[in-house]
Amino acid sequence: MISIYLQGNSWLHKTPASLKLLAVAVASLVLFMVKSAWVFLPCLAVVIGLYASLGRTGLRQLKLLRGLTFFLGILLLLHWVSGTFWEGVTVILRLIVLVLAANLVSVTTRMDDMLEAVMPLFKPLEWFGVSARRPALGVALVLRFAPYMMQVFSRLREAYQARTGAKNSWKLLPPLAIQCLRMSDNVADALRARGGSEGLSGR
Amino acid sequence: MADRSLVHIAFYAALIAALGLVPPVAIPFLGGVPITAQTLGVMLAGVMLGPVRGGLAVLLFLFLVALGAPFLAGGRGGLGVFATPSVGFLIGWPIGAFVAGWIMRSTSGMNILASAAISAAVGGIGVVYLFGIPGVAYMANLSLGQAAIGSAVYIPGDLVKVVITALVAQTVARGLPGAILSRS
Numbered sequence: 001m002i003s004i005y006l007q008g009n010s011w012l013h014k015t016p017a018s019l020k021l022l023a024v025a026v027a028s029l030v031l032f033m034v035k036s037a038w039v040f041l042p043c044l045a046v047v048i049g050l051y052a053s054l055g056r057t058g059l060r061q062l063k064l065l066r067g068l069t070f071f072l073g074i075l076l077l078l079h080w081v082s083g084t085f086w087e088g089v090t091v092i093l094r095l096i097v098l099v100l101a102a103n104l105v106s107v108t109t110r111m112d113d114m115l116e117a118v119m120p121l122f123k124p125l126e127w128f129g130v131s132a133r134r135p136a137l138g139v140a141l142v143l144r145f146a147p148y149m150m151q152v153f154s155r156l157r158e159a160y161q162a163r164t165g166a167k168n169s170w171k172l173l174p175p176l177a178i179q180c181l182r183m184s185d186n187v188a189d190a191l192r193a194r195g196g197s198e199g200l201s202g203r
Numbered sequence: 204m205a206d207r208s209l210v211h212i213a214f215y216a217a218l219i220a221a222l223g224l225v226p227p228v229a230i231p232f233l234g235g236v237p238i239t240a241q242t243l244g245v246m247l248a249g250v251m252l253g254p255v256r257g258g259l260a261v262l263l264f265l266f267l268v269a270l271g272a273p274f275l276a277g278g279r280g281g282l283g284v285f286a287t288p289s290v291g292f293l294i295g296w297p298i299g300a301f302v303a304g305w306i307m308r309s310t311s312g313m314n315i316l317a318s319a320a321i322s323a324a325v326g327g328i329g330v331v332y333l334f335g336i337p338g339v340a341y342m343a344n345l346s347l348g349q350a351a352i353g354s355a356v357y358i359p360g361d362l363v364k365v366v367i368t369a370l371v372a373q374t375v376a377r378g379l380p381g382a383i384l385s386r387s
Contacts, residue, residue: 003270003271003272003273003280004271004272004273004280004281005271021282024282028286064279064283067277067279068287071287071288071289074353075288075343075345075353078343078345078349078353079344079345082346082349084344087344088344090344091342091343091344095286095287095288095342095343098286099283099284099286099287100283101286102281102282102283102285102286103281103282103283105281105282106271106280106281106282106283107271107281109271111270111271111272114269114270114271115270118270134209135263135266137209138209138212138213138216138263139263139266139267139270141209141210141213141214141217142213142216142217142220142263142264142267143267143272145213145214145216145217146217146220146221146274148217149217149218149221150221150224153221168225170367170370170371173367173371174371174374174375174378175378177218177247177251177371177375177382178375178378178379178382180214180218181211181214181379181382182379184210184211184213184214185207185210187210188206188207188210188211191206191209191210192206192207196205196206197205197206197209
């Protein structure tokens with residue numbers, strides 16, 4: 001399955017998803033109340049240490065910060081211009097710690113386990129007569145549709161390239177939408193023929 | 204018809220994901236700010252599906268991202284993206300799609316091109332920035348003005364997407380009129 005999950009067998013992989021989610025939520029709340037830059041240095045060391053405990057592939061994950069560099073640079077600049085340089089440093093350190101901590105949960109938890117862990121949150125849907133398993137079915141459908149859509153899109157693009165020589169155009173979007181909508185009508189019919197999404201809940 | 208709605212919601216969530224994989228285009232006259240196609244998907248979901256299903260489609264997409272699918276532009280995903288300063292924009296997306304769908308429905312007497320353009324502009328830009336800018340300000344400890352200046356570089360690209368949304372809505376309406384679910 002397409003996911004940012006890293007295959008592994010570390011202690012973090014074995015920790016239950018709900019526990020990791022709870023830990024990262026509490027940590028985020030606490031870190032938002034901290035105002036001093038110095039507190040974040042040990043926090044950063046701890047988070048990087050946690051990545052290191054996953055081995056070399058874990059440390060390689062830190063490259064995700066590269067995508068943030070540009071943004072963090074602008075942020076520091078804005079703070080520096082308005083004379084709140086140290087506040088800017090605090091903010092950046094906090095962001096780095098929070099992003100790394102939240103990402104750590106994602107790379108050590110399989111999507112299935114994550115879905116399982118948040119399923120109880122959908123229980124209230126049943127009060128309104130909607131099966132709590134419908135969001136899960138939606139997730140499965142998206143994961144199946146996305147690659148199909150890419151396939152249709154590349155077919156359309158190849159044909160367009162052959163006709164015009166140009167690589168890409170917004171003109172590919174309407175046929176993409178129409179072809180995929182036709183397909184989704186078929187899926188809806190197939191779903192109904194199998195008893196519908198409520199039928200899947202076993203009720 | 205609930206199953207059909209679920210399938211359509213999943214379909215548009217997948218479309219937003221697929222558009223995130225389209226490589227970003229840097230437009231030279233805008234100073235090379237990279238423009239991704241992803242928010243185009245958010246606008247389309249609202250305009251084509253209508254308020255409730257459009258909003259739910261974006262929510263489903265964000266749910267998948269939170270579960271760890273690398274569906275955000277640039278292959279990003281996981282819980283980490285909800286800790287970045289752009290989280291306000293992500294929160295604004297489903298609400299923006301809802302508003303876009305709502306406007307689309309309430310202007311159903313209007314020409315589809317104009318109606319889709321207004322919906323996409325108000326929902327996909329107005330509402331999204333309404334949540335995005337305070338999000339940046341809060342997460343980065345900046346004033347609202349500073350956050351607005353920092354975010355404004357993306358507005359020209361978003362205007363391009365509004366035009367594309369309107370053109371796509373019009374073309375689809377011609378080819379498959381039933382597909383404009385916000386009006387049926």
